Amino acid sequence: MDLRIFTEPQQGASYETLLTVAKATEDLGFDAFFRSDHYLAMGSADGLPGPTDAWITLAGLARETRRIRLGTLMTAGTFRRPGILALQVAQVDQMSGGRVELGLGAGWFEEEHRAYGIPFPKERFGRLEEQLAIVTGMWGTPPGGTFDFEGTYYRLDGCPALPKPAQGKVPVLIGGHGAKRTPRLAAQYADEFNIPFASVEDSARQFGRVRAAAEEAGRKPEELVYSNALVVCVGRSDAEVARRAAAIGREVDELRANGLAGSPAEVVDKIGRYAAVGSSRIYLQILDLDDLDHLELIASQVQCRLD
Template sequence: MDIGLMVEGQNGLTWERWLHILRLAERLGFPTLFRSDHYFIGPQQDSLEAYLSFAVAARETTRIRFGPLVSPVTFRSPVDVGRMAAQVDLLSGGRFVLGLGAGWNEAEHRAYGIPFPPVSERFARFEEAIQVMQRLWAPGPASFAGRYYRLEGADCLPKPASGRPPILIGGSGEKKTLRLVARYASEWNAVNLSPDAYAAKVAVLERHCEAEGRDPATIRRSLMTFAVIGPDEATLDRATLRMMSMWGAPAGTTPAQYREGLRARGMIVGGRDAILAALEQYARHGLQEVQFQHFLFDDDTVPEFLAAEVAPAARAL
């Protein structure tokens, strides 16, 4: 099992912090570094435009895979996303992973004047957007006549280095999302599921793959988690306080109490032994990578701990 990093780009990410995290991830040997694609969630803070940050990542790193986890298809036209993805893929030598989702946070859409259609339309647009991008990446001019998007002889040049960037689909919705994973995705990314919940979603994905005539083993499986982890109690407290500031907590809640609530919900909380015990359970269900949230942008303790004490043992799972 691989261990990757994930950062929330809308939670105070600056260029200085992004450059530092890119170099840190590369130096410590992480195979992947993903970031969210949001204007804001909760309080509005510094928030770097995702695709500008990916162009920087392509030039500042030489080895890691990177991309959005995930880009809502509501934010940009599929032509713009497809062109940017192809060019970042080319710039990085084929290391870009295009993470996509249907979009969910109505508040940021409303704040920035972005239409937020009903869920059924968002998923219909999602599927058409994937088809449009795949046409753009294929050799030669592309045409497409859908309900929401059209192409008429569009030859999107330059083409991506890898033929087409791998598409990662994030989410675990059983009726729509996992069906699209089975149909289109190179990678499925689940979010914050306990091992038992993850196993149940795997079973649903496998049924969708059977209906699509696809071998589920051809889909890479990863999971992003808001785990509260670290080598010591002080680090756990710092990470917990950061999470409490992001997501809120009842008045008077201590960091230790907050962590107990997270444990009760099946989240990973603790040090090396607790992490590896949880990863072993996920590995039984075919999970290939876990991306741990890097909450404290100005503190390298958790990434260094993961690289030194967790990743080597996880690779043996």
């Protein structure tokens, strides 16, 4: 089981804080550092000191880390034109020496679009499908060639499709709970399918849909990686678990039901249940970015039992 660290910087984090967490991620032996792509805090968080841009952050981290994979869960398709996104991701991949992954979604948080003057079209899923075709098409265009595309929402004429990613093709993540269109898109474009904040039972159901869609598309279902994203709250004692839950404004019982919470042994056991339904990678949503002891505990008491 691969464990990856997943952060939500819109809730309040500077680049320096994210750099500290990314370096801890690397030093403690985790597989990757991922971040959300949002510009507005959610819930009761004040968002201070203000938002950071996902791909600017990852560009910086690409130069200041050496081993860990870097990526987004998920880049909002509404934030960037697909041709420019393909260029940006390829450039950051070059800056990292080939360690970048792209999670791409349709975009869903309407309030942040209003706050920053970003259009929030109704046909976001149709746009996402064309965006995936453009991004992967540009990366797959042979050097010296050009990429053309004419769809309902986007048109590219004579695009040089440069630069190219250092790793050839950047792994693409697609995720969500949708029963029909999401599995179809994953089967067509994804290297990894991720389901966020889902129970073991719902994960099994959605993984099954994606596997069926892959077979229908002529792909072997095992070609895809199947993963979960879950909030994590681990403690050496009940008091420590409660303290960490309170620090992120959550209840312990709710976290145990909907995430990975409790003692290291409890968390290892629940991860095993996700593994049993096909998950081979978990993105651990870390909401208190100042609690580096939490990361150390997970590395020493959870990750070591999964190797």
